[in-house]
Amino acid sequence: MNINLVQHLVLNIEETVSIILFGIGFTILLLHRNLVKKIMGMNIMDTATYLFLAVKGYITGRGVPIVVDGIQDVEAYINPVPSGLVLTGIVVSVSSTALMLALTVRLYERYHSLDLDEILILAKEEEEQI
Amino acid sequence: MSRKRDNYEESRWRKFKSWLDGETDLLEHGMDAHEAVMREEDPIIVPAHGEGKEILKSKGIWRFKQFYKVMSVVLCLGVILTLLWTVAALPPRGDANNPDNNEVAARYIERGLQETGAVNIVTGMILDYRAFDTFGESCVLFIGSCCVLLLLRLDGNSEDKELEKMVAETNDRHFEPKNDIILQKCSCVLVPVILMFGIYIVLNGHLSPGGGFSGGAVLGAGLILYLNAFGYKRMGKLFTEKLYKRTTLCALTFYCLAKSYSFFTGANHLESGIPLGTPGAILSSGLILPLNICVGLVVACTMYTFYTLFRKGGM
Amino acid sequence: MSFVQNFPFFSIILAMFSGIISSVLSGKKARNLTLMMIAVTTALSAGTLMFCLKTGESYTYMMGHFPAPWGNEIRAGVLEGVTAVLFGIVMFLSVTGGLDHTARDVEESKQNLFYIMVDLMLSSLLALIYTNDLFTAYVFVEINTIAGCGLIMIRQKGRNLSAAIRYMVMSQLGSGLFLIGLTLLYDVTGHLLMSPAKESVELLVATGRYRIPLLVIMAVISVGLAIKSGLYPFHYWIPDTYGYATPTGSAVLSGLVSKGYIFLLIKIFYRVLGYDNLVGTHMVNVLYLFGVCGMIMGSVHAISETDTRRMIAYSSVAQIGYIYMGIGLGTTAGMVASVFHIFAHSATKALLFISAVGLYEVSGDRKDFVSLRGAAFRNPLAGIGFSIGALSMVGFPMLSGFISKLLFATSALDSPEKMMPTLIVLAVSTLLNAVYFLRLVITLYSRRRPEDKPLPKQTTVRSSWALRLAIICFIGLNLVLGMSSQPIVQAITDGLAMFD
């Protein structure tokens, strides 16, 4: 059972790697105190999911999903659905990255810190003084 | 005895009264250490650089943080291991008999060319079969740029703001290479090539890899390079905020109307009446080409705007 | 095909389109456009609801020229109709109630951006309600998140910005988990549309294949959406987020945004994963446990708050606990109670946030208890509104909260092993609710003491007509939900039956 599991993980190396990357990104997003790093973690997490999707669409020995010479046989092309989903996903993650970076810039201008915990404390104190 | 009891009652009652009046906390020690310790700390007068760090080091918070960290690490490891365990049970990679290679993908491949007119199956899929998702995606980009605008645009209404704007501009120039001749000559060669490449990617979205989004990003990169080489003055003649707003508005409105038309006719089983053309020609595949151009324009403008907003809070 | 069937699609597109147009309008015009759009959208949803009630069945609507497993689709039924109408009303009243605060708190040149956020928020909520496709749901969840973030940070105070970044971080964690859940689901079923995906899931359950992935998919999707809606262990961002936004922002965020995610979760449970499968795998018990913890802990946190806005926000944590507890009961009756509580809570919480604004106005814009003492005498209507909201949260008869508590209690009777804990927790939570809400109400209705600090500004400001109208309408909505709950509960039951 155990050997089976490891064997499967090695054979599906891309999936394994993408899950590990997802975990790394998730951990950075949750735990790293630096905001810029957090945002990078978010990007790593998202791209890991996209890698996972892309691997799922791949079929050994088949080609790019662009019709060549009028061949419209299923046997000739990989699954186009995951590619489409990933394209949509990439745009979504760019938008949230830009938004979070803009927030980071504003927060740094205000509190001169990139540490989220520190920022939260400083913001609280600022509020109490008013 | 009774006296003691009185005191006891009194203190409880007082506590309750003061809590009712909203002056203190009924549960004086707070429920979570995080909040409670913060309340105990002396207020720090100026929130200046680095001072928050000392608070973080105080003991209670430190202990809470350690606990929190350990728990989070356990959680993350749990997530990774569970997902790995799941992956081991998933269908193998690259097998043609996997559940996801079903009739859906088969139809996109087999009949996509006839139904959408796009040679690039992926483009045909995202802009025709699953166009609602893609429309949502452009809206994400739109609202993202609105949020960045909201955060970073400096509005020159009051004097204060004018000053801020000037400071932002001087700060910005501080790092900007001014009239660097090497940069200018290089970008003279590079910018046209980059822009041509971007336009090529946008226009050939239905024929070759790429499409509105990637082409738009390349176009945006070209504009950013031009801006860096020649500065805001020259760029200002070419590209203003008004132009940005109008372009985005027109492109998104066209996108919205065109897709509404196609959704409406589709759902009501009407003929859309848009010719698909010969597959493979540049003017083919119905709405996909104009939609790609719209998306390309929006993306190029948005990327350039992101850049200028981050640099100096305006266009 | 009847023309009415186009209405859900029209309402989504209309909301988006007015958002796009608002980007070039001035603040005032954008405001009028938004109010008009929300009214029209609500009317369209009402039309859809009437149509579904008349025909007695749901229908799917093709988005494009391609039928089910190939093209996008939306779906409308009784439950979707009711939810859309109610969300529309709450949105309209929240925007109306916060009009002058929006005008005051938001910079002149950024007013139209605020209304863009409101427009796109409504459109994404409608899309989450009507969607029949998982990936569409993901895209609109993201729009919802970003629009919510925009609503928080429209007031550019330090606290808002820090709350916004915290909110974004938590939301992105939730989105990441949700997306990986969708990916895994796509991998084992090969479908993204809900109906074919459900067929595949049923087949997999029947044959016993991919048992582990299915279990993990259920867990990951539930946790992802639970993080985004602020279920108890993941609630840390809620008080800041709800507490410091503009009044409209707070009302919309606490009343609608988290409810949109929960509605999506319920839809996924019923229409994709199969609620019976969830009950079979005991996944619901975990949700039940978290919900119960949230009910108690949210209230305990609320008791120790001295800032009214944060108190109301913590009370949201408790109420979201109620909803998840109902989902976790594992019976249809529990689900009906949860959906009814979604409605009751969005109406009541928005009423609390909006009428609290009336009270702050007459207390020099202070939010602590001491300054608010006697505020109900200074602004009677807001005082009444707040008291009614508080009583409804506590579960006073004739108000909406009472009905939902009644429904929770009766549904608990059906499941033997969860009956006792549910009833005990309901009683304890009601007691705690009463403690902190009545404390505030008593404060509002007690005379100012001589030793109190004088209020800084003039304290007899008359609230604007918009605020008063909104409070009156919200009170009316609460009474309607509380007194004529029978047709609504019936509609929810029918709607849930149509989900299968």
Place this chain on the structure above:
Amino acid sequence: MKLFESILLLSLIVCALSVAFVRDLLTSIIIFMSYSLIMCIIWMILQSPDLAITEAAVGAGVTSILFFLTLKKIRAVREEDDSEQEKG
């Protein structure tokens, strides 16, 4: 090909880990950029050029530019701070 792909995948993990542990922000941004580029090559190997071109233009291009700009802003504020401290 399998070997090449494995090396790329391994370097992805290395990049992701070093993003977390490298102290200097500029370095970590550059590492992140290379992460995106490696990802783009892997997508090319997986026969999805659409994704590769988008990731190259967006992940390695625009996102990294935005990160650089953020860093620049932060540096500007930091220098302002330092100069003020010197004056004070």
